[in-house]
Amino acid sequence: MIKTKNPKKPSLKEALFFEKGTIVKKWGGKIPVCIVFPNTYYTGMSNLATHMLYKILNSIPEVVCERCFIEESGEVYSLESRRPLKFFEIIFFTISYELDYVNIPRILLNSSIPVISGERKETDPLLIAGGICVMANPEPIHDFFDLFLMGDIEATALPFMEIYSEVRENKRDSILEELSSSGWVYNPRHLDVVYNKGGVVESFIPPDYTVTINRYKGKELGTSSIVTSKTEFSNMLLVEGTRGCPSQCPFCLLGNTYHFVYDRMRGLNTNITDIGIIGGGVSFHPELYKIIKELKGVGINVHLPSLRVDKIPLSVIELIKDEVKTLTFGIEAGTERLRRFVGKPLEDKEIFEKIEAILDIKPFNLKLYFMIGLYGEERSDIESIPELVKHIKHIMIKKGAKKGFVGSITVHASPFVPKASTPFQWLPMDDMENMKDKISRLKKEFGKIDNTYFTHESIKFSFIQGIFARGDRRVGTVITKLNSGESFQKVFRESPVNLNFYVLRKRDKGELFPWDFIGGKNNKDRLYKKFINALSYIKSPGPNADSS
Numbered sequence: 001m002i003k004t005k006n007p008k009k010p011s012l013k014e015a016l017f018f019e020k021g022t023i024v025k026k027w028g029g030k031i032p033v034c035i036v037f038p039n040t041y042y043t044g045m046s047n048l049a050t051h052m053l054y055k056i057l058n059s060i061p062e063v064v065c066e067r068c069f070i071e072e073s074g075e076v077y078s079l080e081s082r083r084p085l086k087f088f089e090i091i092f093f094t095i096s097y098e099l100d101y102v103n104i105p106r107i108l109l110n111s112s113i114p115v116i117s118g119e120r121k122e123t124d125p126l127l128i129a130g131g132i133c134v135m136a137n138p139e140p141i142h143d144f145f146d147l148f149l150m151g152d153i154e155a156t157a158l159p160f161m162e163i164y165s166e167v168r169e170n171k172r173d174s175i176l177e178e179l180s181s182s183g184w185v186y187n188p189r190h191l192d193v194v195y196n197k198g199g200v201v202e203s204f205i206p207p208d209y210t211v212t213i214n215r216y217k218g219k220e221l222g223t224s225s226i227v228t229s230k231t232e233f234s235n236m237l238l239v240e241g242t243r244g245c246p247s248q249c250p251f252c253l254l255g256n257t258y259h260f261v262y263d264r265m266r267g268l269n270t271n272i273t274d275i276g277i278i279g280g281g282v283s284f285h286p287e288l289y290k291i292i293k294e295l296k297g298v299g300i301n302v303h304l305p306s307l308r309v310d311k312i313p314l315s316v317i318e319l320i321k322d323e324v325k326t327l328t329f330g331i332e333a334g335t336e337r338l339r340r341f342v343g344k345p346l347e348d349k350e351i352f353e354k355i356e357a358i359l360d361i362k363p364f365n366l367k368l369y370f371m372i373g374l375y376g377e378e379r380s381d382i383e384s385i386p387e388l389v390k391h392i393k394h395i396m397i398k399k400g401a402k403k404g405f406v407g408s409i410t411v412h413a414s415p416f417v418p419k420a421s422t423p424f425q426w427l428p429m430d431d432m433e434n435m436k437d438k439i440s441r442l443k444k445e446f447g448k449i450d451n452t453y454f455t456h457e458s459i460k461f462s463f464i465q466g467i468f469a470r471g472d473r474r475v476g477t478v479i480t481k482l483n484s485g486e487s488f489q490k491v492f493r494e495s496p497v498n499l500n501f502y503v504l505r506k507r508d509k510g511e512l513f514p515w516d517f518i519g520g521k522n523n524k525d526r527l528y529k530k531f532i533n534a535l536s537y538i539k540s541p542g543p544n545a546d547s548s
């Protein structure tokens, strides 16, 4: 299993004990469905999609919906009734992270469900997948699933189940055909792909095959249905303050997948004392101050996710200062030139002034996110990261000295992974050796700055993520081999398609991408315009540029 994020895993028996809000229904006569999050309980229950799908499916009186996560022992059972997955009629996988693909074949094998959809029998459950990765590019995992739901949970789950309850007595093939009659359900058996000699998609059969994204048009967004101490957001009620993000940074999958909407959070009725308002665009929420003030007024502590340093109002930071020790900002790049390129056009001066004003409120710890390996990145861009952080450190010391406390800085670097269905889908990833070199230079520099910690994503896993994010149908074999325990080096060596093909190539404007059947041509034209616009910011090299 590829371990992602925090690997703290309570035993699942223990997990249920700590939950408030578990829904346990009797099975008799109901349609049993199971949500599978292909990672640990800790990670899966920190993901709002799991909660929302659980709540929506269980709101259907004829349905009993349970959950399933990866257990240390490798056993695969539903959490609520400890039944194997084979006992359910439908299994919904919710997928929000490409590296979790590797866990899918393992879950199916350990459940005695054929991994390849075409090999499933009448009695096997239907395997359905949804989530942000699926909406961007489901092709690497097309073989594992019978159908994909393309769209928001609120817009797809209920209509899908309505059709299913009408046709569930039919034969499996007929059920799948009926279910794929909606334009937002992708049935991979309805599409063939032809590759040219160079390995690029030459054509789709039928050529005009399209799936649409079914968007939720309502105003109320998601909330968690279960509160537990065994997640990243311990004992917090999670509320989706925003979906999508108006910034639409060209590298960001979230910003380019969902339309920006915000929840006014009227009538939030809870006896929970801590609320986590989540969403990539929270800093842009026009009523954030008002909402937090009201929540604080009734004694609720509010926690916020990673923020846009330039957009988050100081008045909001003032409101949450008592319960929040660390603020997280995505700065992304060390130089203004590269920040403009990635859609965060912040000047150094702007960052320093805002952080100074924030530290005037309280000497917070800071967590700062950066990307490395960006297209057009020069040695000076990497060198600017510790320089920028050193300057912030000076501000911290200056401000903290007066208050008798100087916070720490954690710098987290992630390799840039170009994602399908974003403006940066045409770009190559940096190669692993370059990125290793950049990471070791950063490590060395940050080792010299007091009270500053440097962490980074694994280069190898980011590279694999890059393969999955823009992979085609041939990547399914890579996933199966990695799942069976073969080393990445062996899989890389023996792959019939050179895996660098997926990550290191710059794509031509006209290249047909494996995921181009999603969303239609207008969508691709729109992304290309944004790509060209972003490129215009890095045409002239920055000062002191030399090649890294």
Ligand code: SF4
Pocket (backbone or CB within 6 Å): 244, 245, 246, 247, 248, 249, 252, 253, 254, 255, 256, 280, 281, 308, 330, 343
């Ligand atoms: S500001 Fe953050 S969440 Fe919004 S588009 Fe940019 S990277 Fe994505």
